[in-house]
Amino acid sequence: MAPTPKQKSTALFLAAFLAAFLGPLAYFYLGKWVKALLLWPILFIPVINVFLYFYLLFTIRDKVEAYNRKKFGSRFSV
Secondary structure, three states: OOOOHHHHHHHHHHHHHHHHHHHHHHHHHOOOHHHHHHOHHHHHHHHHHHHHHHHHHHHHHHHHHHHHHHHHOHHHOO
């Protein structure tokens, strides 16, 4: 059974959506949506990087404050 024009437009929209977020890899999977959906976790890598950035930033800041308190006294803490 051939796809209807509505199904074709929906498939094209989904392909464009995946291509926009996943880049060129999505084009390899245009006819294979199950495999394209397996790439979905790649979208969360930037979110994980943001959380790690702030976590590490504040962890390093706490270590610097502790070092400054130990070495120079409280007047040099950040």
